[in-house]
Amino acid sequence: MSFNIALTGLAAAQKDLDVTANNIANVNTTGFKESRAEFADVYASSVFSSGKTKNGDGVQTAMVAQQFHQGSLQFTNNSLDLAITGEGYFAMSEDLGSQDFSYTRAGAFKLNEDNFVVDAKGNFLQGFPVDEATGATTSVSLSTSSPLQIPDSSGSPRATSKVYSSFNLDSRETQPTVGTFDSNTSASYNSSTSTTVYDSLGEPHVLQLFFVKKDPVASPNEWDVYSTLDGKNFGTDGVETVAGSHSPIDSFEFTSAGLPNVTPPATTFDDIDLSSDATTGLTSLLTNGASFPDKVTVSWRDEAGTSNKVPTQFAGNFEVKALEQDGATVGRLAGIDIGTDGKVVASYSNGDSTFLGQVAMVRFSNSQGLQQVGDTAWKKSLTSGDPIAGEPGSGTLGSINSSALEQSNTNLTNELVDLITAQRNYQANSRALEVNSTIQQSILQIR
Numbered sequence: 001m002s003f004n005i006a007l008t009g010l011a012a013a014q015k016d017l018d019v020t021a022n023n024i025a026n027v028n029t030t031g032f033k034e035s036r037a038e039f040a041d042v043y044a045s046s047v048f049s050s051g052k053t054k055n056g057d058g059v060q061t062a063m064v065a066q067q068f069h070q071g072s073l074q075f076t077n078n079s080l081d082l083a084i085t086g087e088g089y090f091a092m093s094e095d096l097g098s099q100d101f102s103y104t105r106a107g108a109f110k111l112n113e114d115n116f117v118v119d120a121k122g123n124f125l126q127g128f129p130v131d132e133a134t135g136a137t138t139s140v141s142l143s144t145s146s147p148l149q150i151p152d153s154s155g156s157p158r159a160t161s162k163v164y165s166s167f168n169l170d171s172r173e174t175q176p177t178v179g180t181f182d183s184n185t186s187a188s189y190n191s192s193t194s195t196t197v198y199d200s201l202g203e204p205h206v207l208q209l210f211f212v213k214k215d216p217v218a219s220p221n222e223w224d225v226y227s228t229l230d231g232k233n234f235g236t237d238g239v240e241t242v243a244g245s246h247s248p249i250d251s252f253e254f255t256s257a258g259l260p261n262v263t264p265p266a267t268t269f270d271d272i273d274l275s276s277d278a279t280t281g282l283t284s285l286l287t288n289g290a291s292f293p294d295k296v297t298v299s300w301r302d303e304a305g306t307s308n309k310v311p312t313q314f315a316g317n318f319e320v321k322a323l324e325q326d327g328a329t330v331g332r333l334a335g336i337d338i339g340t341d342g343k344v345v346a347s348y349s350n351g352d353s354t355f356l357g358q359v360a361m362v363r364f365s366n367s368q369g370l371q372q373v374g375d376t377a378w379k380k381s382l383t384s385g386d387p388i389a390g391e392p393g394s395g396t397l398g399s400i401n402s403s404a405l406e407q408s409n410t411n412l413t414n415e416l417v418d419l420i421t422a423q424r425n426y427q428a429n430s431r432a433l434e435v436n437s438t439i440q441q442s443i444l445q446i447r
Helices: 002-025 412-444
Strands: 035-041 059-066 073-075 082-085 089-093 101-104 124-128 162-168 191-198 204-213 222-229 232-234 250-253 272-275 295-299 319-325 333-338 343-348 353-359 361-363 371-374 377-379 388-390 399-402 404-406
Touching: 002 035, 002 059, 002 412, 073 082, 082 089, 162 191, 162 204, 191 319, 333 399
Parallel strands: 082 404, 162 295
Antiparallel strands: 035 059, 073 404, 082 399, 089 101, 089 124, 089 361, 101 377, 124 353, 162 319, 191 204, 204 222, 222 232, 222 250, 272 295, 333 343, 343 353, 361 388, 371 377
16 A cells, blocks of 8 residues: 555655746746745545545546736837737637637737737737727627738828918018009918818829918908918919909907907807819819818818917917828838737828727636646636636736747746656655565575
């Protein structure tokens, strides 16, 4: 009997050595979780045996339990390297459209030949669908998740539909010496400013605004605003005008305090809606086959509607406070950013940004019940429970760190101590086996 007990002790010590050696071997494996060999004694007896005199029957391995505590973070220069701080796992699939997911904390991701985000084995990182403009997540169910893909196409152009302008007109200015406005004659206007607007094809055009002070006696504190597109004068209907008959697109009147003379609660002048009809509007000024939206609005304020950024007429030099527009030309992919909430944002050279998706994260009721499948990945089992999906940073799910990797949580110092302990246990059980063998040999030699 003692021979068998010693054998179970050797097997247990060997298992302890194997687990410790595996931990040490994976000390540099990204996302690796160390294991711990857990043992239980063996005890067997019948209803007629005496429990007072029964000894144990050895030891057995009850479980090799993985320890899912947090590993330290190693920061990198790759924005696709992701580390989870807190609870949670990345969801991965072997094939496009597959619902057979594996789960990992190893976030060393890269792009494959089709620009999908994959790991070293080619498994696809899953993401939740989001609204491209706002980034709002539309679903957090794994059944609606899909592999994240980084687009390699250029950013689409966006035609200008709104122009925002705010400025200070110098109250000390006098009426221009040339009475008829002509954009080519500087003596016919007091000040001017310009911005670049974009048509439906993303081609840039110069929109210029000219400010002309009226007769300070007949019309005090009043100004006319004229405009050109690529040097072509046009009126409020967007139709090109001819020299000598240019009409203003707006007229301003300021109070004696230099502020817009408007009826409260309004704080600035009314917007101007420039027609963009293909035959009579701004689109008719184009010769490249492109178009502008049906209506191009010019707002006399900044885009944020800041109360102190409205047109003024103070005794100071002409100053542009705001000059913005909402169009964009064709852009190329400039960078990828992943936030702590897992939102993946593509930035383009034209200033646009698009939300591509949100990294899917899951958690389990019992992580130690997960089934190991290798490559630092796990799959659900009966004891782990079903995966519970959610947005990073919500509930008990952890957050995501971009340009970082979670290192192995193996403590090398502890493992080396455990290695010595397991070795001593093995030697002790070997000695017990040797003593048992010596005793049996002595019995066999009795004559």
